[in-house]
Amino acid sequence: MREAAKLLGEGSFFEGPRWRDGLWWVSDFYTDGGRILAVDPGGAIERVIPLEQPSGIGWLPNGDLLGVVRTRGELRRLPAGGEEWELYADLGELSRGEANDMCVDAEGRAWVGNFGYDLYAGEPARGATLIRVDPDGSVHAAAEDLHFPNAIIIPPPGDTLLVAETIAARITAFDIGPGGELGNRRVYAQIAPSPPLAEIDAEYTKVGYGPDGCTLDAEGCVWAGNSLGTEIARIAPGGEILETLPSPVPDHAIYAVQLGGPDGRTLLLCVAPDWRLGMGSEEPLASLYTVEVEVPHHGGLP
Numbered sequence: 199m200r201e202a203a204k205l206l207g208e209g210s211f212f213e214g215p216r217w218r219d220g221l222w223w224v225s226d227f228y229t230d231g232g233r234i235l236a237v238d239p240g241g242a243i244e245r246v247i248p249l250e251q252p253s254g255i256g257w258l259p260n261g262d263l264l265g266v267v268r269t270r271g272e273l274r275r276l277p278a279g280g281e282e283w284e285l286y287a288d289l290g291e292l293s294r295g296e297a298n299d300m301c302v303d304a305e306g307r308a309w310v311g312n313f314g315y316d317l318y319a320g321e322p323a324r325g326a327t328l329i330r331v332d333p334d335g336s337v338h339a340a341a342e343d344l345h346f347p348n349a350i351i352i353p354p355p356g357d358t359l360l361v362a363e364t365i366a367a368r369i370t371a372f373d374i375g376p377g378g379e380l381g382n383r384r385v386y387a388q389i390a391p392s393p394p395l396a397e398i399d400a401e402y403t404k405v406g407y408g409p410d411g412c413t414l415d416a417e418g419c420v421w422a423g424n425s426l427g428t429e430i431a432r433i434a435p436g437g438e439i440l441e442t443l444p445s446p447v448p449d450h451a452i453y454a455v456q457l458g459g460p461d462g463r464t465l466l467l468c469v470a471p472d473w474r475l476g477m478g479s480e481e482p483l484a485s486l487y488t489v490e491v492e493v494p495h496h497g498g499l500p
Contacts, residue, residue: 202446209484212468217458225252254300301350306333311347323398349412353498362409366392388437411454415493462494
């Protein structure tokens with residue numbers, strides 16, 4: 199049994215974990231209105247960056263930090279060494295419901311997911327648009343009819359994009375063309391059966407596994423956070439579950455994971471009791487844990 203070690207507690211809801219420059223970076227949705235944290239491997243907070251309800255984060259090739267503002271459907275930029283965020287792209291025409299996770303590729307293109315519908319208003323589930331923001335800030339529809347596009351991964355050499363479709367219980371792959379066009383859509387890993395959107399209820403009872411924040415290892419296997427259970431899995435291409443890892447906190451879920459650390463073999467776990475809007479804004483129950491694994495990070499992004 200793997201032993202998880204607590205890295206940090208007293209968050210509201212941690213999401214979008216990244217490893218960069220010897221630090222863990224993570225969004226904390228609700229604390230003080232929203233913030234991004236940089237945390238050292240010993241659990242000390244090295245930097246606090248306020249941002250309204252941030253989700254996905256990433257860096258442009260010049261070192262500028264990008265952050266998704268969930269509730270506004272915006273992508274903000276913080277210049278390297280700067281203190282003030284600026285609007286980088288308005289996602290509103292293509293982002294339905296809340297904006298979500300993101301990956302910035304080596305060309306400086308930001309790939310952003312969104313819910314596809316207003317979950318908190320009780321709208322029925324519908325397909326979503328995967329959004330591409332080019333380095334000039336222009337916004338494009340990259341792919342349609344994705345079922346709650348969430349984590350986005352770009353393995354080496356950078357010509358493939360993987361995206362977690364949370365309410366379809368699958369990871370989907372695309373080829374990336376020279377100009378950022380996506381093609382050759384296919385299933386990379388089917389974790390559980392995909393229910394029709396018309397059968398999705400408010401509690402997602404027909405979704406057997408909800409891949410949320412995910413990370414890829416050097417063998418092409420996905421460690422997938424699970425927004426609908428209390429354990430996560432390492433999943434082979436195709437969908438075979440190779441290993442499961444229970445939440446280190448009873449009755450809490452692991453919503454997002456990221457491989458990092460000096461040798462790429464540390465798996466960061468974002469743990470919380472619930473995913474619903476405002477969870478943890480009054481009681482700071484979210485936490486970060488780490489666990490050591492054998493196969494390192496894939497070497498791509500994020």
